[in-house]
Amino acid sequence: MLGLAAWLSLPFAHHAQTLSVEPLRFATLGESSSADGFGLSGTLAPSYGGELLQGTFAITGDFRTLVLSRTAWTPLANGGFEQTTGDFDPGIQGFMTLSPWEASPNLLPHGDAEGLAASDGSVSADLPGWVVDGNLAIVPWDGSSSDWLGSAAPGPADRGLNLFYGGAENPSTKATTRVALPASPSRIDAGAVTAELAGWFGGFLGQGDTASLSASFLPTAGDPLGSFQIGSITPTQRTNRTGIVFDSATRILPSGTREIEVTLEMRREAGGGWNDGMADNLRLVLLEDRPGALPGWKVIQSDVRWFTRPNTLGISSPYGDRFLDLAGQNPASEYGGVAQTVATIPDQRYQLTFALGTRQAADSRREPVEVEVVVGAVTHTVSFQPEGTGEAWETFTLEFTATSPATRLAWVGRSKGGSDYLGLDHISLTPATSAEVPALGVATRIDAESAVLDLSFQSIAGQAYRLQTIE
Numbered sequence: 140m141l142g143l144a145a146w147l148s149l150p151f152a153h154h155a156q157t158l159s160v161e162p163l164r165f166a167t168l169g170e171s172s173s174a175d176g177f178g179l180s181g182t183l184a185p186s187y188g189g190e191l192l193q194g195t196f197a198i199t200g201d202f203r204t205l206v207l208s209r210t211a212w213t214p215l216a217n218g219g220f221e222q223t224t225g226d227f228d229p230g231i232q233g234f235m236t237l238s239p240w241e242a243s244p245n246l247l248p249h250g251d252a253e254g255l256a257a258s259d260g261s262v263s264a265d266l267p268g269w270v271v272d273g274n275l276a277i278v279p280w281d282g283s284s285s286d287w288l289g290s291a292a293p294g295p296a297d298r299g300l301n302l303f304y305g306g307a308e309n310p311s312t313k314a315t316t317r318v319a320l321p322a323s324p325s326r327i328d329a330g331a332v333t334a335e336l337a338g339w340f341g342g343f344l345g346q347g348d349t350a351s352l353s354a355s356f357l358p359t360a361g362d363p364l365g366s367f368q369i370g371s372i373t374p375t376q377r378t379n380r381t382g383i384v385f386d387s388a389t390r391i392l393p394s395g396t397r398e399i400e401v402t403l404e405m406r407r408e409a410g411g412g413w414n415d416g417m418a419d420n421l422r423l424v425l426l427e428d429r430p431g432a433l434p435g436w437k438v439i440q441s442d443v444r445w446f447t448r449p450n451t452l453g454i455s456s457p458y459g460d461r462f463l464d465l466a467g468q469n470p471a472s473e474y475g476g477v478a479q480t481v482a483t484i485p486d487q488r489y490q491l492t493f494a495l496g497t498r499q500a501a502d503s504r505r506e507p508v509e510v511e512v513v514v515g516a517v518t519h520t521v522s523f524q525p526e527g528t529g530e531a532w533e534t535f536t537l538e539f540t541a542t543s544p545a546t547r548l549a550w551v552g553r554s555k556g557g558s559d560y561l562g563l564d565h566i567s568l569t570p571a572t573s574a575e576v577p578a579l580g581v582a583t584r585i586d587a588e589s590a591v592l593d594l595s596f597q598s599i600a601g602q603a604y605r606l607q608t609i610e
Contacts, residue, residue, distance in 0.1 A: 215479060215548070216435025218566035220445065220461045233450020236468045237433055238442045239475070240333070240426035246318045247401060250338075250421035252277050252301040260413065261307045266314055273312025274414070275405065278304040288417075293382030295339050295420050302339075302383070303421075305348060305405030305414025312414060314403045317357075320396065322425050328394040333426040333437070336390075336401075340370035341383035343415035347374060347408035350383075350416035354423065356396040363400075364393040370418070373542065376516055383417050384516045388480045388545055389426065389437060399423065433463075436477045440551055442467040443475035444560075452559055454498055457532055462496065462564035465510065465552030474552030474561065478513075481548065481568060483541035490571040491539065491548065496532040496562025497555060499525055506556040510563070513549040514539045520553070532562065538571050 216222075229235050248268030249255060255264065257279045264277045280288045280298055288294070288302070305312055322332045334354060342348040351370035355363040369386040377384050401423055405416030426437065433445060444464040448455045456462035467475040483489065491514065499505045509522040514537065525531035539546075548568070555561035 215481060215566055215568050217433070218568075219459050220433070220463055220564060221459050222434050227445075229445070229447045229450070231451075233448065233452075234444045234446040234464070236442050236444050237438045239438045239440065240432075242335070243321055243425040243427075246321075246399075246423045246425070247421050248316060250423075251299055252303050252419060253299045255301065257301045260304050263306065264303075264314075269314040269316045269403075271312070271314045273405075274306030274309040275312045275314050275403075276304045276306040277301050288381060293341065293377055293380055293384060295383075295385070298419060302417055302419035303350070303403065303405075305350070305407060305416040307413055308411070309405070309414040310407045312405045312416075316401050318399045318401060318423060320392075320398065320425065322392075322427065324397065326427070327392045327396055330391055330394065331427065332392045333389050334392055334399060335387060335424050335426055336367065336369050336422070337385070337387035337424075338370065338421040339383040339385050339419045340372045341377045341381075341417050342372070342374065343381050343417075345374045345379040346415055348406065348415040349373070349408065350403070350405045350418040352418065352421055353402050353404070354390075355400045355402075356390075356393050357398040357400055358395045359397050364396055365390070367545065371543065372516065376542065383419055386516055386547075388547055389478075390480075392425075433477065436479050439476045439478050439549065441473050441475040443477060444468060446560075454496075454530060454560055454562075456494070456496060456562060456564045458494060458565040462562050464560040465550065465563055466555045466561040467552075474555075476511075476549055476551030477563070478547060478549035480545050482544060483546045485541055485543055488538060488540045488571040489546075490569050491537045492534060492565070492567050493550065493563065494532050494534045494565040495521070495523060496530070496560070496564065497525055497558035498530040498560065499556060499558045500528050506554065508556040508558070508561060509552075509554040510561070511549075511551045511553055512537060513547065513551070515542060515546050522554075525556075532564070534565065 227235065249266060255266070255277050256262075257277045260276045260278050262276060263274045264271060266275065266277075279301055280292070280294070281290070294302075303314075320327065320332075326332050334356075336352055336354050338352050340350040340352070342350070349371045351368055353366060353368035355366040357363055367388055367390050369388050372384045372386065403418060403421065405414050405418070407414040407416070432438075444467055445461065446452075446454065446456075446464055447461050463477065465474050465476060491512075493512070495508055495510060497508045505525070505528070507522040507524045509520065512519045512521055517539070519537060521535050521537075523533045523535075525533075550563055550566075552561045
């Protein structure tokens with residue numbers, strides 16, 4: 140069976156230009172800006188032939204096999220909530236209550252920058268538990284400049300006194316810590332433990348300096364088993380204001396993970412001078428999965444109910460046999476929510492659709508149903524007022540442009556409008572394009588003696604493409 144080689148990303152975002160690689164093994168071509176097509180050339184390494192794989196075009200011959208295909212996106216897992224696990228048991232009531240994952244304490248030492256000596260940014264920080272490379276500083280929220288931070292600047296409500304800052308004359312500064320994991324190795328190896336990385340990140344006015352937080356999964360010995368990153372908030376995301384914006388992501392710990400190495404990095408994008416990357420309230424926690432967990436989703440804030448039909452309340456969704464109730468088991472307390480992080484292509488526009496449901500049996504109790512939908516660092520409030528009494532569902536659509544390779548999506552209940560429940564169902568994520576994607580037409584010339592390949596194909600504007608070898 141043929142295996143697929145790993146991707147090697149190369150900057151190539153313009154159409155009808157030439158890409159030369161010695162030898163041409165594999166490459167991400169990038170996003171087409173028009174339908175004029177890509178052109179590329181390179182040297183092939185002698186190998187074996189190939190075959191047509193999953194409808195993609197393979198160039199075969201006495202050379203390493205190449206496959207050209209449109210890049211795929213990762214849709215939401217279980218967007219209809221129909222998928223079950225062996226632990227799913229709705230019981231005689233027709234629903235199962237799902238609680239938020241139990242989180243470990245924050246594993247990052249001094250992640251909130253509190254209890255440490257602050258300065259005007261010119262003094263390198265003494266950060267216990269971290270190895271600092273560069274002029275990382277700890278500065279107060281309330282600075283002396285009117286352009287600086289303060290109580291009105293974008294940031295966390297529980298911001299405390301201090302935050303992390305890139306420092307003086309510093310193109311890049313890093314702080315690294317290695318964390319031992321409190322979860323049992325058997326639970327990790329069974330895929331039942333998830334790492335959540337969170338924090339607030341930003342910079343100064345319209346300048347492009349950024350801060351990021353990354354985590355690498357380490358085995359007892361050998362190379363890292365994987366990694367992920369959050370942050371790198373752009374000036375546009377913070378509306379060109381001095382301040383910081385929340386970001387988070389989760390990853391299931393790969394089997395064999397025994398430690399996690401976390402790195403905070405501030406990068407100066409401008410020329411010389413101060414590094415204005417900023418961060419605060421950094422957090423790494425482990426989330427323990429529970430029996431009956433909802434596949435692909437993380438339950439947040441409070442519990443939710445996973446309904447099937449029939450059920451004792453006599454409610455249902457028009458989109459399938461199962462749906463969620465964000466009001467949860469105890470609607471007198473705060474409502475629950477669900478979240479999922481999906482792979483996205485930066486600068487690609489996406490369309491997010493979902494349905495909200497309610498049953499308002501009495502006119503005297505009719506109020507709007509309301510849900511907060513979080514897309515990356517942006518929160519949307521979505522509500523609808525059902526017409527008349529009885530059960531009602533409505534579908535909503537949001538469009539957004541991805542800013543990173545991973546985007547967190549979350550739905551959190553705010554009001555069930557006096558109804559029996561606050562339903563969520565029928566969630567989907569697709570690229571926001573109405574153009575029909577044409578079949579790839581490929582013209583090739585292979586010189587058997589010099590092993591040179593010339594390849595061109597028609598492209599669609601805004602669509603990314605990849606060229607890949609088959610090992």
